[in-house]
Amino acid sequence: MNAARHAKPRLLIIGCGDVGLRVLRLLGGRWTVFALTSSARRIDALRAAGAIPLLGNLDDPSTLGRLAGLADRVLHLAPPPAQGRRDPRTRHLLEALSRSRPPSRLVYASTTGVYGDCAGAWVEESRPLAPSNERAHRRVDAERQLRRWGARCGAAVTVLRIPGIYAWDRDGGHPRERLVQGTPVLRAQDDVYTNRIHADDLALACLLALCRGLPQRVCNVCDDSELKMGDYFDLAADLCGLPRPPRISREEALQQLSPLRLSFLSESRRLRNARMKQELGLALRHPDPSTGLLAGSFSDAAPRASS
Numbered sequence: 001m002n003a004a005r006h007a008k009p010r011l012l013i014i015g016c017g018d019v020g021l022r023v024l025r026l027l028g029g030r031w032t033v034f035a036l037t038s039s040a041r042r043i044d045a046l047r048a049a050g051a052i053p054l055l056g057n058l059d060d061p062s063t064l065g066r067l068a069g070l071a072d073r074v075l076h077l078a079p080p081p082a083q084g085r086r087d088p089r090t091r092h093l094l095e096a097l098s099r100s101r102p103p104s105r106l107v108y109a110s111t112t113g114v115y116g117d118c119a120g121a122w123v124e125e126s127r128p129l130a131p132s133n134e135r136a137h138r139r140v141d142a143e144r145q146l147r148r149w150g151a152r153c154g155a156a157v158t159v160l161r162i163p164g165i166y167a168w169d170r171d172g173g174h175p176r177e178r179l180v181q182g183t184p185v186l187r188a189q190d191d192v193y194t195n196r197i198h199a200d201d202l203a204l205a206c207l208l209a210l211c212r213g214l215p216q217r218v219c220n221v222c223d224d225s226e227l228k229m230g231d232y233f234d235l236a237a238d239l240c241g242l243p244r245p246p247r248i249s250r251e252e253a254l255q256q257l258s259p260l261r262l263s264f265l266s267e268s269r270r271l272r273n274a275r276m277k278q279e280l281g282l283a284l285r286h287p288d289p290s291t292g293l294l295a296g297s298f299s300d301a302a303p304r305a306s307s
Helices: 018-027 040-048 088-097 134-153 176-181 199-212 229-240 250-256 259-263 274-279
Strands: 010-014 032-037 052-055 073-076 105-111 156-162 164-166 196-198 217-220
Touching: 010 018, 018 032, 018 199, 032 040, 040 052, 073 088, 073 199, 088 134, 105 134, 105 199, 134 156, 156 199, 164 199, 176 229, 196 199, 217 274
Parallel strands: 010 032, 010 073, 032 052, 073 105, 105 156, 156 217, 164 196
Antiparallel strands: none
């Protein structure tokens, strides 16, 4: 019997936060999982979740020597730095992975912000990129680095473009805090289309991409809903039994809301997710927020992905 055929798949998670921990729960010990962390305080928690912790920092290439040849699949969930238009963290990761046999598959969690403002149009993955801020430019840079690296070294790189992530049990992942605070939203005539994905559906998309993702391929990962931001908050308020948020004009928003919050009101788009369903085979557990806003995490009976 060939032992290699029956060995567990080996996965390296870069940036094992909330989504990475959900992936670990889905795997349930069926894979050997390594998790890179820059914080020694997280080692015990990662080990308890079923991962083998590795201490290293993407900002310091000298700490990444152990990553080369460690795993046959990589899930890159780490964000770029907070400033600039480039992502040196991804460059450092790829340099480390290139020192030995590269992984067969790498999945990267990007953002739908790379499309920029689409004036409410429907958006497929083939749409030209039009990043409108440095945050989105950093993601474009990371995507390009990864896809070129994959083509050069023969690794199948899948880029998941992800909108807002929500879940009741995710830190900052539910609108209830904003609703309690009475934070206003735009009136209907000024409002923007936004997109979202439940954190559990995203975790399953990551796992499916690690098993089925096509080489150098991009997939939008979002649910089936078609909601403007204000309608999403109205729905959340109704489900939580809270007052709906006040509606204000865009001019009033410029005076009342923070620059970061305003940045999310400057782009409007509706994402197509056919590629996610057809190529990854993802059947959404929460196709719209009417169930997802009230749901916790996956049960032990969650779907399993083939290795």
